[in-house]
Amino acid sequence: MGYRALGRTGLLVSAIGWRNLFRAYYVDDEMIAVADCVMSPVRAVRENRLPEYGPEQARLEREVTLATYDSARWEGEPVKLLPTR
Numbered sequence: 001m002g003y004r005a006l007g008r009t010g011l012l013v014s015a016i017g018w019r020n021l022f023r024a025y026y027v028d029d030e031m032i033a034v035a036d037c038v039m040s041p042v043r044a045v046r047e048n049r050l051p052e053y054g055p056e057q058a059r060l061e062r063e064v065t066l067a068t069y070d071s072a073r074w075e076g077e078p079v080k081l082l083p084t085r
Contacts, residue, residue, distance in 0.1 A: 020027070022035050037053065044051040060081075067079040 020032065021039075022032060025035075027035055040052045043049075063081050067081055071077060071079045
């Protein structure tokens with residue numbers, strides 16, 4: 001990706017691009033997200049690093065879901081999340 005001038009401002013902007021890493025396979029829009037989630041632990045093992053989505057993210061996601069349910073049950077009242085470590 002290169003840079004181009006933004007009108008007469010003299011500012012340089014980069015083009016935003018995206019490449020489907022699964023283009024060699026039949027993968028529709030929704031399946032791209034699933035395939036990427038499945039590949040995260042694979043990349044972590046291959047590159048000897050932590051996966052992008054780990055237990056901390058899973059716990060936070062579950063807490064937000066439960067807080068949303070509680071808030072709905074209490075007619076939209078705000079709900080505090082549990083403190084994180």
